[in-house]
Amino acid sequence: MQYESSRGQYKGLKGAEVIKLGIAPDGGLFVPEYIPELTSEDLKGMENLTYQEKAVYILKQFLSDFSLKQIEECVHKAYNWESFDHEDIAPLVPLDDKTYIQELWHGPTCAFKDMALQILPYLLTTSASITGETDEIVILVATSGDTGKAALAGFKDVENTRIIVFYPDEGVSEVQKRQMITQEGRNVFVAAVKGNFDDAQNGVKEIFNDENIRKLLASNHKKMSSANSINWGRLLPQIVYYIAAYVDLQKKGVIKQGEKINVVVPTGNFGNILAAFYTRRMGIPINRLICASNANNVLTDFIRNGVYDRNRKFEKTISPSMDILISSNLERLLYEVTGHDAQKVRDWMKRLKDTGRYEVDSLTREKVQELFWADFCNDADTIRTIREVWQDYKYLLDTHTAVAVNVYNKYRKASGDNTVAVIASTASPFKFASSVARAVLPPDMMEEKNEFEVLELLSSYTGLAIPAGIKDLDKKPVIHNTKCDKTEMRETVLRFLDIK
Numbered sequence: 001m002q003y004e005s006s007r008g009q010y011k012g013l014k015g016a017e018v019i020k021l022g023i024a025p026d027g028g029l030f031v032p033e034y035i036p037e038l039t040s041e042d043l044k045g046m047e048n049l050t051y052q053e054k055a056v057y058i059l060k061q062f063l064s065d066f067s068l069k070q071i072e073e074c075v076h077k078a079y080n081w082e083s084f085d086h087e088d089i090a091p092l093v094p095l096d097d098k099t100y101i102q103e104l105w106h107g108p109t110c111a112f113k114d115m116a117l118q119i120l121p122y123l124l125t126t127s128a129s130i131t132g133e134t135d136e137i138v139i140l141v142a143t144s145g146d147t148g149k150a151a152l153a154g155f156k157d158v159e160n161t162r163i164i165v166f167y168p169d170e171g172v173s174e175v176q177k178r179q180m181i182t183q184e185g186r187n188v189f190v191a192a193v194k195g196n197f198d199d200a201q202n203g204v205k206e207i208f209n210d211e212n213i214r215k216l217l218a219s220n221h222k223k224m225s226s227a228n229s230i231n232w233g234r235l236l237p238q239i240v241y242y243i244a245a246y247v248d249l250q251k252k253g254v255i256k257q258g259e260k261i262n263v264v265v266p267t268g269n270f271g272n273i274l275a276a277f278y279t280r281r282m283g284i285p286i287n288r289l290i291c292a293s294n295a296n297n298v299l300t301d302f303i304r305n306g307v308y309d310r311n312r313k314f315e316k317t318i319s320p321s322m323d324i325l326i327s328s329n330l331e332r333l334l335y336e337v338t339g340h341d342a343q344k345v346r347d348w349m350k351r352l353k354d355t356g357r358y359e360v361d362s363l364t365r366e367k368v369q370e371l372f373w374a375d376f377c378n379d380a381d382t383i384r385t386i387r388e389v390w391q392d393y394k395y396l397l398d399t400h401t402a403v404a405v406n407v408y409n410k411y412r413k414a415s416g417d418n419t420v421a422v423i424a425s426t427a428s429p430f431k432f433a434s435s436v437a438r439a440v441l442p443p444d445m446m447e448e449k450n451e452f453e454v455l456e457l458l459s460s461y462t463g464l465a466i467p468a469g470i471k472d473l474d475k476k477p478v479i480h481n482t483k484c485d486k487t488e489m490r491e492t493v494l495r496f497l498d499i500k
């Protein structure tokens, strides 16, 4: 299996090379040159495999330069019952007989980012060894919340790596901040940046582009890399759970061999839903991919009318992990639906960079619309959906998954399509406890309560246990208290790495 860049300048790279590089040097994203297909017999044959065995089976089709033993090692270090609190890893929970919630948040940080960031460190270190890399790999992350903690938990104590996370001082929730500043591990570093997420992200980008710092690192046998969702090594593990969902539904007898399902995904950077698209390309019978957005509905508009326009107000919502106006992974979809037309992709991406807007041709638009259906909802609808689902099914949604359920209900109404659906659940409700509590608790109960008291209240009121990754966070010792100005991030990195 070989990989190529969506902007056309790089072809014929091996899996290990693209995972190590992260982004293609021409600015594009790496995609597989073809998509391996599974037959309905293959899917039938997977019914008795564990999640880990399914992961090995799928990963080896895309990573032919890894040995079977290497893939097995990566999978078993990532998906085990020390890190995940559910034996199915990504369990399916029925809401009714046609609607299944796939809980992707049983990993250590209680958000779906763990599904990829638990394995990425091992894929990356294995890639380093396959390519003969001897330098230590330094991962730099700017986070608005979930990615930072998931990356810290994933890279913690992984040999020959270090991880440095910058978070905006006034831009993450109390739970998210606590999760990061209490992180243990001998190779982890965390710093607050005085400013907002853009300041942290711009600072990290500047460090990536700083030739001097690269040279300094190189002479200290270190190399920088990135752990965000443009890395193929983060997308690939996400294909696994969609296939697992299909196989599990078939095994339970909910669907017959070959029967189609719909997949509903609460979307921000377009990574998670793109994995579902690749799953469909592999031959898994998926009818519609339903793309759910919050008030930052740039993708809804794109899927409906073929115009991507980020020139709009950035909305701060109660589903913050979907507050995104540039969905980087959409570039991969465009490359796929145009039949690998790098010229077109380059033009659109240039327009996006220069003007913040591009419009695809009508053929491309129609192809996108054949596959995807899109809608969005605002915060009030999100709260109402959490309340209704709790009242009707005694199932507690987080704010992101609630957006997906809301949009899915709109889809069913608009289309009359009653196909069995899998809804990707991307976070534990306890991770966004104050919004979730607002939806289900009597209002007077929450008066003058801090975030940790609200967690306890939500747990006792609903009878659901607070997951280990969130419980007693306020009692854990603070390990990281570095705070820096946005102009001091470079010095902070060098100090963390002990480079003079």
Ligand SMILES: *Cc1c(COP(=O)(O)O)cnc(C)c1O
Binding pocket: 111, 112, 113, 146, 147, 229, 266, 267, 268, 269, 270, 271, 272, 273, 321, 322, 400, 426, 427
């Ligand atoms: C990151 C995230 C999303 C969005 O996922 P994308 O792959 O960026 O589309 C949705 N929900 C939660 C809880 C997340 O952390």
